Amino acid sequence: MDIKSMKYYLYWLYCQFELITCSYLMEPWEKLLFYSFNITMLVMVLYIAYIFVPVHITMAFQFFLHLFGNQHENTVSIVK
């Protein structure tokens, strides 16, 4: 029963997506064009995120560690 309501909810979400982006009104070939463009863009964004985000997060983490916790260099002074 839960699977059925989940499937209905997913179908409802798909209908909302169709109505909002007006793909409900498009002819089948237009829908194909639109969806393929969207999915290509999404895949590209996800791929770039997969490649670059871990590197940037580690860099940012090192930066903050350098600021807060690193006792070796005393170049940062507290001004009140």
Added chain:
Amino acid sequence: FFILLNHIVHNGGLYKRPFNEAFEETPMLVAVLTYVGYGVLTLFGYLRDFMRQWKIEKCQNATEREEQKDFVPLYQDFENFYNRNLYMRIRDSWNRPICSVPGAKVDMMERVSHDYNWTFTYTGRVIKDIINMGSYNYLGFAQKAGTCQEAAAKVLSQYGAGVCSTRQEMGNLDKHEELEKLVARFLGVESAMAYGMGFATNSMNIPALVGKGCLILSDELNHASLVLGARLSGATIRIFKHNNMQSLEKLLKDAIVHGQPRTRRPWKKILILVEGIYSMEGSIVRLPEVIALKKKYKSYLYLDEAHSIGALGPTGRGVVEYFGLSPEDVDVMMGTFTKSFGAAGGYIGGKKELIDYLRTYSHSAVYATSLSPPVVEQIITSMKCIMGEDGTNVGKARVQQLAENTRYFRRRLKEMGFIIYGNEDSPVVPLMLYMPAKIGAFGREMLKRNIGVVVVGFPATPIIESRARFCLSAAHTKEMLDTVSVSSCVPSSCAFYKQIQQLSVFCGLVQCLVYKLLNLMFKALCSRAGDDTISFLASTMQNGCLQ
């Protein structure tokens, strides 16, 4: 309660009853998504136009001929672009042919389109008993059986259908005289005159009343007939914001103080054009305030009661009775017989001198054919029924049923989470849809569930505020209204709006949290590096979060 009390007392005690009108603002997310939808459709429109121009796709709309390609282009403006690419996609929701009397339920011819709404073919099947939420049948007098129909049939056998003349020549029947006396008695005015067409009543009589050197103050959302009549008259037209009395007062003050534009002479006449119920918004005019302003600045009032006559007021006498005012305060009371009386035509009521003048000088009286006799009899019978002069309670019961239906339906839809425009008491219920795909989806899905609605889109409404307009009737039963309100939840996704409200609250919380976090980080940075600009940034972030 205090807001209502404030409103009643605030206007000098002009209102005898609470005036509840609301035009809820478009939620920001919905507006953004609507623009996204229109953006996608515009891009595809450009693509299709490109394909049509380069002959990749067959061009099925009107274009110039080959010889005219070097002339000024005819079909390049936005209206034609919209027509070709957006309107054609959802065109099957309009111009649907009906094949029975448009009462509470109606029959419709089924039609299909095999080339995406460029051409339609009839399957031959008739869809029966569609709940009719689109006809202006406020009191349910659109019937094919009953006293009105019998009387009209009798008159048809006596007088025939055609009049074959204008009112001033040979078309003045005794039925017309009887009708006009009855209309005058119904409205509570001295005299009235009836015309064959409601649109023509406005567009042909306003030029007879005002001319050059006069000023017309017209509401922003007035009907096309009023706008056409005002423009044809040649008077100066100034527009005040919809139902906004401050705007109207400012315009009146400026008109009296400054006079005509170059010569500074006083205006010959100042005419205020308002409607009783505005059919796209469902709002009711603020008549007590308009009349107070009119008296203060000595101008004239033209009230177009097309939708409100028969539909408002305890005995159906219109918006003047709804507010408990006297009909003598309104100089020209205009209305139509199309909506509440189940007939066709319009009337103008007022003082005897005014109506005698219009009988001679109105374009409609001189050139337009007068009302057809069976139609006149339908109006006479229905009007007598509403007034109670036929000896039954039917008219009064219908007026009360309409008021009940209005209150019930509006309450149901609001509970479901829809955004409904307009006054609490108006039988015109606009349900906001906003997104272009929802216009088409709503019309089609409601027809699948055997409900016929009118959906309205761009040229008639602002581009993001498209709506579905329900016109309630005294003939609708509570079960029909329940069916309609439940069915409308699915295509227009009322749960969507509730979720948007929750989402926007959630977004606000997230925004505040993010600001706080960034604030902490910048403060830490500031204490380490000692930069003044960063501390300034931190303080502005804090202010932003508090807001």
